[in-house]
Amino acid sequence: MASIFTKIINGEIPSYKIAEDENFYAFLDINPNAKGHTLCIPKKEVDKIFELDEETYMGLMAFSRKVAVALKKVIDCKRVGIAVVGLEVPHAHVHLIPLNHMGEMTFQQKIKLSDDEFKSIAEKVSALL
Template sequence: MSGDDCLFCRIARGELPAHRVHEDDHILAFLDLHPIRPGHCLIIPKQHHPWFEDLPEDLANRITSCAQRLSRHMKALYGVERVALFYTGIHVAHAHAHVVPMHHVHDVSSQAYLKDGVLDFTQPPQLPAEHGARIAGDLAAAFPA
């Protein structure tokens, strides 16, 4: 999808409404229309980048700094101990960070932890050491010496 048709590009350009929380020349923070909790914000780059790994490092840092500032304020505003920050990209192919004040430990849990219901916490099976060593080695290849 091009930036012309992208939902978040259209919001960034002001063509679609959003409850804007913060904006500068490079990023926009606004309320999620389908929040996990009140205050759930999205932070997007104004320039179209489909996935978070496509973001230039300085832009990713700008998004993270904005999320940290929002997080500190959300903790005071909502009286929560934790605020989650994550990128998903599931519904819109435009890099976007979610900042969610966590009122409950399972506000952003994976289904892998909830097989016994939301009142219980189920540990997924432990990763066998030999598999962990192989996977860590495979991923470490992203950081050549």
């Protein structure tokens, strides 16, 4: 059965897409820790990040870096943090979280954004890619 992320990639579930190429997809987390919280995923459905073949793993990291650089230009933050947790969705993914304080990295603190805020962030970051 396809993961929720595969359904997002296939357009079965809507997302606030940031970037996409033939192997990877980036979109805003709809339950963000901070404004601009982005998920980067391989299109290949593999449960755990360290189960990815080396080429896909390295490609995901390079793709995530490009997204993080653009994200930092759009979101006012001290830095963009990176986390790999992978307990909620059985599809390897990287969290990119614009950070101003450590609380934004705990996954215990969530913020609410309007549809317009999500769209604005996605459009601005996407334009830089």
